[in-house]
Amino acid sequence: MPSLTREIERYINELFGADEESVVSVRRKELAESFGCVPSQINYVLRSRFTPEKGYLIESQRGGHGYIRIVRLSYENPEERLAHINKIVGERLTAPVCKKLLTSLQERGLINARERLIIEVVLRYAEELGRSEFDLSSYKRELIQAEMLKRILRSLMLA
Amino acid sequence: MPSLTREIERYINELFGADEESVVSVRRKELAESFGCVPSQINYVLRSRFTPEKGYLIESQRGGHGYIRIVRLSYENPEERLAHINKIVGERLTAPVCKKLLTSLQERGLINARERLIIEVVLRYAEELGRSEFDLSSYKRELIQAEMLKRILRSLMLA
DNA sequence: TTATCGTTGACTAATGTTGACCTACTGACT
DNA sequence: AGTCAGTAGGTCAACATTAGTCAACGATAA
Numbered sequence: 001m002p003s004l005t006r007e008i009e010r011y012i013n014e015l016f017g018a019d020e021e022s023v024v025s026v027r028r029k030e031l032a033e034s035f036g037c038v039p040s041q042i043n044y045v046l047r048s049r050f051t052p053e054k055g056y057l058i059e060s061q062r063g064g065h066g067y068i069r070i071v072r073l074s075y076e077n078p079e080e081r082l083a084h085i086n087k088i089v090g091e092r093l094t095a096p097v098c099k100k101l102l103t104s105l106q107e108r109g110l111i112n113a114r115e116r117l118i119i120e121v122v123l124r125y126a127e128e129l130g131r132s133e134f135d136l137s138s139y140k141r142e143l144i145q146a147e148m149l150k151r152i153l154r155s156l157m158l159a
Numbered sequence: 160m161p162s163l164t165r166e167i168e169r170y171i172n173e174l175f176g177a178d179e180e181s182v183v184s185v186r187r188k189e190l191a192e193s194f195g196c197v198p199s200q201i202n203y204v205l206r207s208r209f210t211p212e213k214g215y216l217i218e219s220q221r222g223g224h225g226y227i228r229i230v231r232l233s234y235e236n237p238e239e240r241l242a243h244i245n246k247i248v249g250e251r252l253t254a255p256v257c258k259k260l261l262t263s264l265q266e267r268g269l270i271n272a273r274e275r276l277i278i279e280v281v282l283r284y285a286e287e288l289g290r291s292e293f294d295l296s297s298y299k300r301e302l303i304q305a306e307m308l309k310r311i312l313r314s315l316m317l318a
Numbered sequence: 319t320t321a322t323c324g325t326t327g328a329c330t331a332a333t334g335t336t337g338a339c340c341t342a343c344t345g346a347c348t
Numbered sequence: 349a350g351t352c353a354g355t356a357g358g359t360c361a362a363c364a365t366t367a368g369t370c371a372a373c374g375a376t377a378a
Contacts, residue, residue, distance in 0.1 A: 060358085066357055117214065120216065219367065
């Protein structure tokens with residue numbers, strides 16, 4: 001019982017996959033028809049799976065010869081990657097957001113499972129310390145964890 | 160007198176069991192039904208038994224086609240190694256000792272360069288926070304860093 | 319006896335799917 | 349050029365389906 005969204009996601013990834021294409025183009029209506037769903041389902045897939053946070057940009061055009069282009073960003077130089085890291089982590093970091101972020105980073109091959117494990121252990125300890133030992137506000141704890149994650153990722157991206 | 164929690168824990172371990180399967184996927188509702196308990200019981204089992212500190216990662220998704228995935232990064236659980244980690248890190252941790260320790264771990268192939276980098280970044284930030292932000296004694300800072308390193312190593316080296 | 323662990327259920331939040339309605343571009347015909 | 353019909357894609361809200369959280373209470377072990 002595979003999910004529609006995941007099937008469409010996989011299909012789009014295959015379009016990229018073939019020869020390291022960094023941009024693919026689809027027609028919303030056709031894609032929807034071939035999956036037997038409503039067109040807006042395609043928007044949902046794009047909105048939930050091909051986000052800037054995951055390294056994608058969407059361009060589209062309506063009307064005759066309309067299209068949807070999905071661009072995969074590479075962040076070649078270190079500065080770009082750094083900026084990207086700062087952006088996706090943000091100022092504060094909550095556990096659920098962090099989880100999603102790490103999953104996404106792992107899927108993109110930017111970190112591996114062991115690295116992720118270390119990061120989770122560390123952030124959990126920071127949270128625990130901040131809460132029980134130092135009695136920090138959740139706001140403050142989130143600031144600290146965001147900063148910690150950014151430092152970790154920066155060091156890895158530049159390595 | 161097997162407790163529900165232990166039964167569910169054992170069941171999940173069986174799912175990992177035979178093969179070197181390192182990831183299993185369950186549906187919270189189904190699992191709960193098959194054990195005749197409320198769904199939130201599953202969360203309790205995961206929270207208390209399948210933690211990052213014990214070498215597990217949890218990924219989940221709500222909504223239609225939701226799931227809970229449990230990733231195992233380490234199987235065997237030699238008590239000796241655990242004890243060994245406690246011994247080599249000790250109660251307190253100073254920067255020079257830490258450096259030597261990490262070098263040694265890296266030379267023995269127990270961690271790689273990237274993992275070491277994460278650890279160094281994290282401990283340095285902990286030191287910095289402890290000193291400038293919370294005005295902790297060096298004693299307290301060394302305690303915290305020792306605990307942090309032990310947690311990291313334990314999670315990594317239960318394998 | 320007391321602190322920790324385990325169990326339960328009411329409430330909350332996230333995700334996926336669908337369809338009705340909205341907006342923007344193209345091209346043909348004035 | 350201006351207009352208009354046709355052809356795309358966009359938005360949004362309702363609903364269904366999962367999983368998560370939290371706090372109260374019960375059970376167990378130190």
